Amino acid sequence: MSATAPAALQPRKRPRRARAVATVDAIFEATIQLLLSGGLSRLTTTRVAERAGVSVGTMYQYFPHKQALIYGLNARYLEALAERIEAACRACHGARVDEMVRLLIETYWRAKTERADVTRALYLSVAGMDNSALIDEFARRADDATMAMLQTAADARFANIELVNRTLVTVVFGTVRNAFERNLEGARADAVRAELIRMCRAYLREAASSP
Amino acid sequence: MSATAPAALQPRKRPRRARAVATVDAIFEATIQLLLSGGLSRLTTTRVAERAGVSVGTMYQYFPHKQALIYGLNARYLEALAERIEAACRACHGARVDEMVRLLIETYWRAKTERADVTRALYLSVAGMDNSALIDEFARRADDATMAMLQTAADARFANIELVNRTLVTVVFGTVRNAFERNLEGARADAVRAELIRMCRAYLREAASSP
Amino acid sequence: MSATAPAALQPRKRPRRARAVATVDAIFEATIQLLLSGGLSRLTTTRVAERAGVSVGTMYQYFPHKQALIYGLNARYLEALAERIEAACRACHGARVDEMVRLLIETYWRAKTERADVTRALYLSVAGMDNSALIDEFARRADDATMAMLQTAADARFANIELVNRTLVTVVFGTVRNAFERNLEGARADAVRAELIRMCRAYLREAASSP
Amino acid sequence: MSATAPAALQPRKRPRRARAVATVDAIFEATIQLLLSGGLSRLTTTRVAERAGVSVGTMYQYFPHKQALIYGLNARYLEALAERIEAACRACHGARVDEMVRLLIETYWRAKTERADVTRALYLSVAGMDNSALIDEFARRADDATMAMLQTAADARFANIELVNRTLVTVVFGTVRNAFERNLEGARADAVRAELIRMCRAYLREAASSP
DNA sequence: GATGAATGAGATTTCATTCAT
DNA sequence: TATGAATGAAATCTCATTCAT
Secondary structure (H helix, E strand, O other), X not given: OHHHOOHHHOOOOHHHHHXXXXXXXXXXXXXXXXXXXXXXXXXXXXXXXXXHOOOHHHHHHHOOOHHHHHHHHHHHHHHHHHXXXXXXXXXXXXXXXXXXXXXXXXXXXXXXXXXXXXXXXHHHHHHHOOOHHHHHHHHHHHHHHHHHHHOOOOOOOOOOHHHHHHHHHHHHHHHHHHHHHOOOOHHHHHHHHHHHHHHHHHHHHHHHHOO | OHHHOOHHHOOOOOOOOHHHHHHHHHHHHHHHHHHHHHOHHHOOHHHHHHHHOOXXXXXXXXXXXXXXXXXXXXXXXXXHHHHHHHHHHHHHOOOOHHHHHHHXXXXXXXXXXXXXXXXXXXXXXXXXXXXXXXXXXXXXXXXHHHHHHHHOOOOOOOOOHHHHHHHHHHHHHHHHHHHHHOOOXXXXXXXXHHHHHHHHHHHHHHHHHOO | OHHHOOHHHOOOOOOOOHXXXXXXXXHHHHHHHHHXXXXXXXXXXXXXXXXXXXXXXXXXXXXXXXXHHHHHHHHHHHHHHHHHHHHHHHHHOOOOHHHHHHHHHHHHHHHHHOOHHHHHHHHHHHHHOOOHHHHHHHHHHHHHHHHHHHHOOOOOOOOOHHHHHHHHHHHHHHHHHHHHHOOOOHHHHHHHHHHHXXXXXHHHHHHHHOO | OHHHOOHHHOOOOOOOOHHHHHHHHHHHHHHHHHHHHHOHHHOOHHHHHHHHOOOHHHHHHHOOOHHHHHHHHHHHHHHXXXXXXXXXXXXXXXXXXXXXXXXXXXXXXXXXXXXHXXXXXXXXXXXXXXXXXXXXXXXXXXXXXXXXHHHOOOOOOOOOHHHHHHHHHHHHHHHHHHHHHOOOOHHHHHHHHHHHHHHHHHHHHHHHXXX
């Protein structure tokens, strides 16, 4: 009987798992708050555990050392970000280039600004670890997604699409980061974002026409 | 830069003698090497002094605490960078927009890549201090310089020049940083740089024509 | 052994069922392996339980604390060793001194070397507890057994038999331990063992003749 | 001893000044006291520093980690012990075998018992480190010294001197250790020591006559 | 009974900074 | 003035033990 019992009838481990997930979430949230309030140098394992409401020991069961905590935080964030970009790009397959540019920039910009505190906290944290693997993976996924999108453009064909694509993502992601670092906010940020869209459209228009 | 630097972050004394200058240089160089080899977390005052060939005590004569060291390193670098940008912009007064864009981008790109190790070390170090004052000051100087340059363009007039200028510098500086983070190097970096020039030219052309 | 063991170091319960015995065996075996691979400092309760294939909780049912585990391991081993010595001595009652010496040394030497890993692990573990009770008890049993044997020697009578006996066991047990510590193995160990027998025989011959 | 010591276990710096020597002595003395009062498990770096009257930081300047401290303690002790044995053996060159045996055993026994607390502390500490290098080096020096002595015996020549020598030192050193472990003290210890001398003499007499 | 996640005291180690020489 | 030994607060991490499930 039990061999064929559906998974839904085995709730034994579920509460435990749910709790573990909540614990990890609390730890990440505490990390972000501490990064924002005191920067990387004030981020100590003791304080993270305390703020998260768990014991240090528990924290060390989920993260074998401090680096793993920071890495995990970045991994989770970049994973979510990559997914959003991929979804946005998929949604634009077959659209016109102008639309693609608009959606790409707005998606990325919104992802960065809707929880600006998290974004800032992560920018603060990356110096504390070897993040090249994470960055590379994220860059690869983003490049692939935008490339696949650009190839389906309804109104354009690009001679050197690899280069055009790489330029586009480097410019968009870089500009957003720099806007952040300069504390561009509110109306100013909106204006720059609109101009960035204009700029990228102008570029792609030119890149499509000339071989 | 020093004009706006908080008093607490100032070097204890201006090195007036040649020997003192050499000492400070050695300390900065040691800091950069250690940042590159072990990141911010391996950067200790003892190691810096040792690598620089001076005693900790001597180092504390020039930098009252560790933060002052990192701050000083960034200040010196951003000061030099700002000066290069200002010089490049001055050299372009009265030129055509295409030329301005080319020189701005090439100047900045070269400044970042000719000692890529230093650039990387500084990116690693910024998380360790409150750098907003430095960043703001640098952004202001860069904005002013490019703005003054754009206003003298031989072949263009911009309706909303403030926004156009802000967009331009945000895009250029952001893109360079992102190219760095993605480890774009060699031919790939050159190609993206050329495309960035193309993109900015297309943008300014459009911005000049339409109000 | 158990007669004199302090109450606090006693196993919580006597394993009566076969399964419980197997569990305790597995725990002891895991302890030995961990001692050999990482020394006393790497011996943690979690690792012992994991290696033994039981949960920590279960382990704490058999051993109320870590000390009890180490104590139990030593007690079991010394108990078995004492029994072997007693048996060997009993088997020699009425024999000649040369035979007694040979059997005593060979029995002890073999007991130590047939599972050299266990012997080594136990030498490593004793520093981690107050083992004087165990050592004393073992020494008493060994002394009694050899004493009883010597008194029945067919070809000798000893004036100060207490001293002769104490000297004999101290020399034999000490030499074996030292041979171990010096990593005497193979043919070298055999040669030293044979010489030890010769030496003890020479001593007892002399001790028997002179009052 | 230091010739074969692994680099990782070496003291961080050689104490050159008198004060530094006093500091290192105080640390060693504190270590011994703590080993005696609480065993290896109560030996913590904090307590050692506190008892020695220095700060932890200072302690870590002389010993890069706890293992190095224990290693250093043993190395110093075994070095002194080896020197005493070597001196005693040198003093016996050309003497008769009986005299050699007496001096060897009395020297070693006295070295172990005149500061019995230290001896005991060291026996407790050895389980906490990889001591094979130290033990090997000490054994080699002791073997060499006794061998050189035996070869000059005025009244004996040994066919298989290597084996005889190895047996002799293994027996003597092992017996002393065992006497210690059994807490043989006072008159009992003296009696056993005298018997050990007798035994070794009888052995060497026999070994010298028969090939 | 069995389990193993959670606990938190406490261990080891680091490192910015001072100050006697 | 230059040095670098000494300091000790504080950081990271471990692990024996408990207890809810």
